[in-house]
Amino acid sequence: MNAFRDIFLTGLLLGGIFALVSVGLSLQYGVARVLNVAHGEFIMVGAFITFWMLGSINLNPLVSLVITGPAVFIMGLILHKTLFRRLMDTSPSLDVFEGKSMLASFGLLYVVQNLARIIWGSDVEGYNFLNSTVTAAQIPLNRLVALGFVIVLGVAFYLFLARTRLGKAIRASAQSPTTAELMGVNIHNVLAICFGLGLGLAGIAGSLLSTLFAIQTSIGLGYTVIAMVVVVLGGLGSITGAMIGGVILGLVSSTVTFFQPSLTMIAYYVIFIVLLLSRPKGIMGK
C-alpha cells in the first residue's frame, strides 16, 4: 500500500513538471502553428540563467522566475517577428509553413544549444535548493514547491485566456486566424505573443527544473521529446490537454520506474505511438 502511495505521489509531482514543460509547446503549436523542436533548448536557457544568477548575485531561484520568464518571452517575440513571420509570409499553405517552421526550429536548436555551450560550457551543473523532505512519503520540499508553482501558473494562465481581451484574441486566433483578423485582431502580434508566451513558459519551467535536477547544456532535446509526447497525449494545441497529459505521463513514468527504470523511455514512446495511431487528436483534441 505504501509503495502504491509513493508511486502515485511521485507520479503526480513529476506530472506537474511535465505539464509545465509542455504547456508552452502546446501554445506554440496550437496558435502560432510552430512545432518547435528547439522548445527544450529554451528550458535549458531558463535553467542556466537561474543557475548563473544564483552563482553571481545569489538570487533565489524562485525569484529569478520573474527574470527568466520575461527574458525568454522577449527572445520568442523577436524570433517570431523576424524568422517565423517571414516563413509564414512566403509559405503558400499552412502545411508548408508547418514543415518549414519545424525545420527552421531544428536549425534554432543547433544555434541556441551551441551558443549556450560557448557561454556556459558543457559540464553538468547543479545546486541544492530546499531538498529537505516532508511528510511520511519522503517528498522532497522542492518538488512540492515546483508543483505549487505549476498550479498557480496554470490557474493564472487559464484566467488570462478566459478573462482578458488579449486572451480572447488568442482563443479566436487559435480557432480561425482569418476570421480573427477580419474581426480586427492584429493577427501577427497575437501569433508573436503566443510564440513568446510559449517560450517564456519554457524559460520558467527551466528555472523550476534547475531546482530539482542537474543541468547541462545538452538537456534540451530530452525535454522536447517529453513535451511532444505530452502534447500529443493531450491534443495538439489544447492547454487543458497538456495539463492532463502531463499528469498521465508522470504517473506512467513513476509506475514503470518503480518496476524497471531502464524501460521508462521506451514506455514513453510506446504510449506515444499507440496514442498517435489510435487517437491522433489526443484526449482533449477536437
Place this chain on the structure above:
Amino acid sequence: MKTIRMTRNRGITLGLLLIAFLILAFLPQVTSGYVITLLIDILKFAILTVAWVVFSGPSGYMSLATAAFYGLGFYIAAVFSGTFPFPVLVIMAGAVAFVVALGVGALTLRLRGVYFAIFTFALVLLVQNVVLEIERVVTETRGRFVDTVSTEGVYYAIFIVFVLTMLTAVLIRRSRYGLALQSIGEYEEAAAHSGINVVRTKVLTFAVSAIFMGMAGAVIATRRTYIDPYIAFNLNTSFLPVLMAMFGGMTNLAGPVIGAALFTYIGEILLTRFPDLYMLIFGVVLILAILFMPNGVLGLAQRVWRKIRGGRRAPA
C-alpha cells in the same frame, strides 16, 4: 522545333551524366585519401536525400524516419559482421529496411501532415531505445565492433548504391507510381476517387526509399570500427536529408544531389576551419537557407539564368 531542342538537350544531359559517371568510377585509380573520403560522405548524403525525396518530395508526407532505416543498416552490418561477405550484408540491410518500412508504412501512413512527421520523429528514438535495452539485457554491452573494409571498397559500394538509388528514383518518377504519388501530394481524396490505390502507392514507395537508406547505413557502418545506438540512430541523419533536399531544391532529381554535395562540402569546410563554432554556424546556415531560398540553390540558379536570358521566353 521544340522536339529537336528537347532531344538535343537530352543528349547533352546524358553525355554529362556519362562523363560524371566515368569520373566517379575511375577516381580511386587516380587519387586517394581526402578526396575519396569526402566523396564517400557526399555520396552517402546524396543517397539519403534522393531516397527521401522519392517518397516525401511528391507526396508531401514529411518523413523523419531516415535515421531509423539507416541505423538498422548499421546494426545489420555490425551483428552479421564477419559471418557474411560485405555485399551480402548490404543487400540484407536493404531487405530488412524494406520489410520494416512496409510495416511502419502500413501502420502510419494514415496519419496526416504534422502527425506523420512527429510519429516518424518518435520512431527513431523508440528504435534507438529498444536497441539500447536489447543490448543491455541480451549482450550486456552498449556498442559493437564492425569489421572494416578498405576505403576503396567502401567507395565503390557506396557508389553502386548511389547509382541504384538514382536509377530507381528516375524510374519511380517516370512510372505510374510517381504520377500517383504526385496526385496524392496535391489532393489525396481526389487521387483516391480517380482510382489510385492510395495506401499501396504510399506504403510501397516509402518502403522502396527505405531500401537505399538501409544499404547506405550498412556500407557506412564499415567506416566506423565501433557503433552504438546513439551513433546509429542519430536524429541528425533524419533532419539533414530534409534540409539538403530543401537546400538543393526538389523540382528535379539534380536538386537533392547538388544540395547534398554542397551541404556536405560546406559542413566539411566549417568543421576543419572552425571546429568549435561548426554546429553554431551550421544552424545559422540552415535557418538562412530555409528563409531565403524557398526553391533551393537550383531554384535560385534558374531564376538568375532566366534573368540573364532576358525576355526571350515567357516566365513559366
